[in-house]
Amino acid sequence: xxxxxxxxxxxxxIAAFAVVVAGALWLSGAHxxxxxxxxxxxxxxxxxxxxxxPVVLRGVRVGRVEAIRLxxxxxxxxxxxxxxxxxxxPRPAVIAASxxxxxxxxxxxxxxxxxxxxxxxxxxxxxxxxxGSGKWPGATLPDIGQLTAQASRIATDIATVSSRxxxxxxxxxxxxxxxxxxxxGQVADKLVRVTNxxxxxxxxxxxxxxxxxxxxxxxxxxxxxxLGRVDSATNQGQLATILNNSSATSANLKSASQxxxxxxxxxxxNQESLVRVLVSADSVMSRISNRSGTLGLLVxxxxxxxxxxxxxxxxxQLLSDIQAxxxxxxxxxxx
Amino acid sequence: xxxxxGRKTVDAIKAVGGFxxxxxxxxxxxxxxxxxxxxxxxxxxxxxxxxxxxxxxIAAFTGVVLALQASYTFTGTVPLYFVGTLVGKTMMLExxxxxxxxxxxxxxxxxxxAELGTMKVTEQVDALETLAYDPQSFxxxxxxxxxxxxxxxxxxxxxxxxxxTGWIASLVLLDLSTQEFLKGLKLFYRFKDTWFGLFKSxxxxxxxxxxxxxxxxxxxxxxxxxxxxxxxxxxxxAVLLLVLDAFWALVLLR
Numbered sequence: 269x270x271x272x273x274x275x276x277x278x279x280x281x282i283a284a285f286a287v288v289v290a291g292a293l294w295l296s297g298a299h300x301x302x303x304x305x306x307x308x309x310x311x312x313x314x315x316x317x318x319x320x321x322p323v324v325l326r327g328v329r330v331g332r333v334e335a336i337r338l339x340x341x342x343x344x345x346x347x348x349x350x351x352x353x354x355x356x357x358p359r360p361a362v363i364a365a366s367x368x369x370x371x372x373x374x375x376x377x378x379x380x381x382x383x384x385x386x387x388x389x390x391x392x393x394x395x396x397x398x399x400g401s402g403k404w405p406g407a408t409l410p411d412i413g414q415l416t417a418q419a420s421r422i423a424t425d426i427a428t429v430s431s432r433x434x435x436x437x438x439x440x441x442x443x444x445x446x447x448x449x450x451x452x453g454q455v456a457d458k459l460v461r462v463t464n465x466x467x468x469x470x471x472x473x474x475x476x477x478x479x480x481x482x483x484x485x486x487x488x489x490x491x492x493x494x495l496g497r498v499d500s501a502t503n504q505g506q507l508a509t510i511l512n513n514s515s516a517t518s519a520n521l522k523s524a525s526q527x528x529x530x531x532x533x534x535x536x537x538n539q540e541s542l543v544r545v546l547v548s549a550d551s552v553m554s555r556i557s558n559r560s561g562t563l564g565l566l567v568x569x570x571x572x573x574x575x576x577x578x579x580x581x582x583x584x585q586l587l588s589d590i591q592a593x594x595x596x597x598x599x600x601x602x603x
Numbered sequence: 604x605x606x607x608x609g610r611k612t613v614d615a616i617k618a619v620g621g622f623x624x625x626x627x628x629x630x631x632x633x634x635x636x637x638x639x640x641x642x643x644x645x646x647x648x649x650x651x652x653x654x655x656x657x658x659x660x661i662a663a664f665t666g667v668v669l670a671l672q673a674s675y676t677f678t679g680t681v682p683l684y685f686v687g688t689l690v691g692k693t694m695m696l697e698x699x700x701x702x703x704x705x706x707x708x709x710x711x712x713x714x715x716x717a718e719l720g721t722m723k724v725t726e727q728v729d730a731l732e733t734l735a736y737d738p739q740s741f742x743x744x745x746x747x748x749x750x751x752x753x754x755x756x757x758x759x760x761x762x763x764x765x766x767x768t769g770w771i772a773s774l775v776l777l778d779l780s781t782q783e784f785l786k787g788l789k790l791f792y793r794f795k796d797t798w799f800g801l802f803k804s805x806x807x808x809x810x811x812x813x814x815x816x817x818x819x820x821x822x823x824x825x826x827x828x829x830x831x832x833x834x835x836x837x838x839x840x841a842v843l844l845l846v847l848d849a850f851w852a853l854v855l856l857r
Contacts, residue, residue: 273648277753280652284756287763295691295792320793370681372790603634 296320297332304349306334309343309362309375310396311406316373317364324350327376330354341399346406348375357382361393366410373411380405504553625817629747633739635788642745650711651753657710658703665698666690666765670772674779676697683779687787690769695796696856699762701848704807707754708840712815715746716836719819720829728820743816747809754808755801762800794823795855810847811840828853 289602295319314336323331331350339345350356357379366376380397383390389407396405410418555561559568590597719742720845722728728738745848766788773779818836822828 276652277644277647280655283754284759288759288801290796291763295789295797297789297796325644363785369687382761425738500790 281538297322297329304331304351305362306352307348307356307404309346309348309377309404309406310339310399311346311362311364311408312342312392312396313408314344314346314364314406315408316366316371317346317375318373318409321373321375322367323350323375323377325354325356330377343399345403348404362398362404362406363389363409364406366411375406413427533584621821622817625820626813626839628633628739628794631735632744632769633785634736634739634743635740635766638740639744639748642741643748646745646749647753649714650749650808651756654703654753655757655760656705657706658757659764661702661706662699662761662765663768664695666694666770667772667844669693669698669765670769671776674773674777683777684783684787684790686773686777686779687770688790689787690784691766691772691788692796694762694769697800697848700758700763700800700804700807701844703758703761704754704811704844705805705841707757707808708811708844709837710794711750712811712831712836714814715815716819717829718756719816720822720832723820723822724825735770738820740754741795743813743820745761746816747812750812752806754810754811756806758804759801760855784814786854799851801812802855803848806851807844810843814840814843 274325287362289473313454317336319333319336322329324335331348333353334347334349336344336346348362354468356377359380360377361380361383362374363378363384364373368373378384380393383393386409392407393405396403396407399405413538442534558564565572668689670686674683677683677685677689706730719728726744731741768855770781770784772790773784774781783835795797815836818839822832824831
C-alpha cells in the first residue's frame, strides 16, 4: 500500500511539475540552451511596451524585451534579448510601436539610415543617440489610445464649431432662410415660365425651320425642273442661240467700253485745259486781290469806279441823244 | 433579541479564538515529523491523486465552454485568436484554481469533516490522546500538508486539461487554426499567470483541509452532528475559498 501511494503521488507530482515548467518556458518564448545577447535601448518613453513583448527585425521575431527600467536623465532603458544567430543592423535603432489594435506592442529593430519618414521619430532617435554611452537609440510611436484621444479632441472641436453654428443659426436666421427659400421658389417659378415661353419660341422657330425646309425643298424641286428645262433646251439648240446672242452682246459691251475709255481720255485732256484755265483765273483773282492791274485798281479805287460809272451814264445819255437826234450827229448826202 | 445577538457575537469571537488555538496546536505539532511524515503520503494520495479525475473532468468541460463562449463574444468584434488568450488566462488565473478548489471542497473537505467528526463522536480522538498520540500531528497536519502541496499539482494538470480541451474545441467546433490559438495563448502570457494560480490553489488547499479538520474535530451530537459538520465544512470552505480568491486578486493583481 505504501509503495503504491508513493508511486502514484510521485507520478502526479512530477507530471504537474513538468507541465508547469515546460508550459511556462514555452509560453514565455524562452530559448533554452541557446546563447542570447542582451542589448539596451534608450527611450524617452516606452509607451505600452512591456517585459516579454517581442523584438522583431523586418517583421520576424528575433528576441523579446527582457527588462524595462527608469534611467537617469529622464530616460527609460529597455533590455532587449536577441536570439543567437540574429545579426542586428550595423547601426540599429529601436522603434516601439503598437502591433495591433488590441494592446500588443513590439520593439522593431531598424537601421538608422532606414528610419521611417516621421520627424518625431527622427528627432527622438537623434536625441537618444546624442545621449551616447553605447545604447541603442529608441523612439515610440503613438498607440491607438493616443490616436483615439486625438480623434476625441477633434470631435470635441467639431462639436464646439457645431454649437457655435447652432448659436449663430437663430430663429431670425431661420426666418431669413425661409424667406430666401420662398424667393428662390418664386425665381424658380419665373424660370419655369421663361422656360415655357422659350420653349414656345423654340417651337415656332422649329415650325419656321420646317416651313423653310419645305420652301427649300420646293426651290430644289424648281431648280431641278429648271435643270431639266436647261437639259431639254440643250437638246433643242436653244441654248446655243442664247450663247450666241450673249457673245454678240458681249462684243457690243466691249465696243461701248472702248468708247467710254476714249471719252475718259478726252475728259482727261480737257481736265488739263481746265486746270490751266483755273490757274490763270487764280492768277487774275490774285492780282485783283493784290489791287494790281486794271481790275484790281477798279476794285480798290472808288474814284475810278465813280468816274467809270459817270462815263457810262454820259455814254447812255449820248446814245439816247443820238437816237433822238441822229441828224445832229450824222449827215447824209448823196451828193 | 439583543441577548441573542450578543450570544452570537460572543460565539463568533470564541470560534476565532478556538481557531487560533487550533492553529497554535498545529504549529506545535510540526516538529513531530516521525508521526505526520509517514501519514502525509497517504493523505496526498487520497487528497491529490484520487481527486484528480474529478478536477480534470471539470477542467475539460470548462475549457470547451470557455472557447465557445469566447468565440460567441468575440465574433465580429475581436480577432478570434483572442479565444486562446481568454482560455489560457482564465484557466490559469481563475477558473482552474477556483473550480478545482470548489470541487475539492465538496469532495475533500466534506470527507475530512465526516471522517474526523465520526472519530470525534465515537471518541476515537480521545483514544488517540489516551495512547499519547497528538491528534494534531496524527490527524490534522498530514491532511493540511497534503492539501497544501497537492492542490497546486491538481490545479496545474487541470489548467493543462482546460487549455487542451479549449484548443481542441477551437479546432473542431470553431473556425480557428492551431497557429491562431497558440498565438492568442502566448500573446499576453506572463510567468505571473502561472505562479499566481498555483500559489492561490495552494492556499485553497490549505484552507479547505484546515476547515475540514477544524469542523470535523469540533463535531458534537452523534451521526446528526457529523452530518451538520459535513455540511458546514463544505459551506465554510466554499465561502472562504471565494473570499480568499478575491483577497489574492486584490493583493497580487493590482
